[in-house]
Amino acid sequence: MTVLVLADHDNATLKSATLHAITAAAKVGDVHLLVAGSDCTGVAEAAAKVAGVGKVLLADAPMYGHPLAEAITPLIVALAPAYSHVLTAATTSGKNIMPRVAAMLDVAQLSEVCAINGADTFVRPIYAGNAMATVQSVDPIKVLTVRTTTFDAAASTGGSATIEAVPGAADPALSRFIGQELTKSERPELISAKIVVSGGRGMGSSENFHLIETLADKLGAAVGASRAAVDAGYVPNDYQVGQTGKVVAPDLYIAVGISGAIQHLAGMKDSKIIVAINKDEEAPIFQVADYGLVADLFQAVPEFTSELAKAR
Template sequence: MTILLIAEHNSNTLASSTLSALTAAQAMGNDVHILVAGKDIDTVVHEAAKAFGVSKVLCAEAEVYEQALAEPMADLVVHLCTAYSHIIAPSNSESKDFMPRVAALLDVGQVSDICDVLAADQFKRPIYAGNAITTVTVLDEKKVITVRASSFDEQIQQSEQVCAILPVDFIAKNTLSEWKKDDITQSERPELSSARCIVSGGRGVGSNESFALVEALADKLNAAVGASRAAVDAGFVSNNLQVGQTGKIVAPDLYMAFGISGAIQHLAGMKDSKVIVAVNKDEEAPIFQIADYGLVGDLFTVLPELTEKL
C-alpha cells in the first residue's frame, strides 16, 4: 500500500502541516512518497528527502505549479496516481482547491479534514462545526484525503540517509485559470496556524485601536495574534487572523481569548488547544464551558495589567 503525500511549502521550507500529514500517512501504510511541486524547489526537495519514513520524493519543477492552481495540480496528481492507493494533503487553502478536483477526475469521494486514522480505509473527521466526530469507512479503491494538521504531531525525526529523488517530467497545461497576485500581510510574529501560543480578541475589544492591547500581550509572549469572525467582520483586523470554522484551525499549547463569547464556529477552530484561557465580562459566555481558566472581568483592565506584570 503506497501513499502519495502532496507537500505544502513556500519554495524554501516544508510547512509544518506537511510533517503532521506525514504522521497521518504513516498510520495508513509504511510506504510513503512525497510530491513536491513548484518552482525553484531544490531546498524543499532535499528537506523532504530527509524526512523519516519517506521512501521516495517526486520533484515536479515547473512554472505552472508555482502557485498550486487547481487545474495543473490536479492534472499532475492524476497523472501520477496510478501506483498509489492513497492521495493525501494537508488541509489548507490550496488543497481545498485542487483535491476536490482530483477526486472528481478519479470519480471517487473525498474525505476532508481527518483528525484520526483508525485503519487504512477508516478515519475520523469532524462534522457539525466540530460538535460531533464521525467515523468514515472509504470503499473507493483510491482514497483522496485531506488532513487536519492540528490533530497530528509533526514528524520531526530525520533519516540518516537521503531517500531517492525522482524528477517528474510531466508538465500540465493550464488554460482555465490565471494567477494574478498575492495579498499577504507581513508580520514578525509567529504564523497563526503553527504558533505554540495565540492571543485572540473578539467583538468585545471594541475597535481596531483597542486591538493594540491584544497585540501588546502577544508581543510579550512571543505569540501569534488571532481574532474571532465578529472582530474580523467589524474591521478590527484582517481576515488572515481569523480563527474558526471559516478561518484557521489551530491547536496551540496556550490559547488566550479576550472579549470572545464563544460562538460555535469559533470554538470549532480552537477547542483542541491544550490550555484555554478566557476573559469576558459576561459570566454566561459559552467560551467558559471549554476554558481551562476563566476570568469574569473587563478586558480593558485585565489586559494592560497582565501585560505589565509579564
C-alpha cells in the same frame, strides 16, 4: 500500500503542516511526497531528509510556482493511479486542491481527518466539531485532507529518500496568478504557534487590537481572531481561527472578547489550556475554558501585559 502526500511549501521552505501530514500518511503505508513548484529543488532536498519519506517526486515547472488548484490537480490525477491514498494537510491550499482532485478521480473526499483507524476507516469531525464520525471508504483511491493539530510532526531529519523528477501535466489554463498581498510578521505562524492570543468582536475596533498584539509580543505568541472580528474589518482574514478559518491547537490559547460561537470553538477547542477573558459571564467560551476571567478586557488585558513586563 503507498500514499502520495502533496507538500505544502513556498518554493523555498517546506511548511510544518506537511510534517504532520506525513505522520498521518505513515499510518497507512509507505510515503511518497510530491513537491510541485518552481525552482524548488531546495524544498525537495529538505523533504528527502524527513523521517518516514520513502521517495520525493519533484515537479519543477513555472506553472507550479503558485499553488493554483487548476494547475496542480491534473498532475496529481496523473500520478494517483499508482497510489492507494492521496492526502495533504487541511491548509488553505490543500482544501482548495483536494476537492478538485477527488472530483476528477470520481471519488469522495474525506475532509479534516483527525484519526486513521485503518486503510479504509477514518475519523473526522461533523456538526462544527461537536461530534466525530467514523467513516469507511470503499473508493479505489482515498483522497483526504488531514487536520494537522491531531498528528505529531515527523522529524525533519533522519530520512534519506530518493528524489525523482516527474514531468508536469498539461496546463489547463483555467486560471492564472495575478498577485498577492502577504501579511509580514515576526510573530510565530498561527497554525504552528505554541501560544495564541485571539481577539473577538468585543475588541470594538481595529485600533483596539493593539492590546492583543502587545500581549502576544510579551508572550512570544501568534495573533488570532474570531470570524466576527475579521468580518468587522478589525484584522485581515488570515488571522481567523475557526471552522472557516484556521484550526489551531496550541499549548495555550487566550480568547479575549470572544463569545465562543460554535464556528470559533471548532477551530481552537483542542488547545491544551484555554483562557477566556469576557465581561459576559454567560458567554459560551467559558464552557470550554480551563481558566475564565469575567472582566472588562480593556482593564484586564493591559494589567495582564503590565504584570508580564514586570516578571521579565
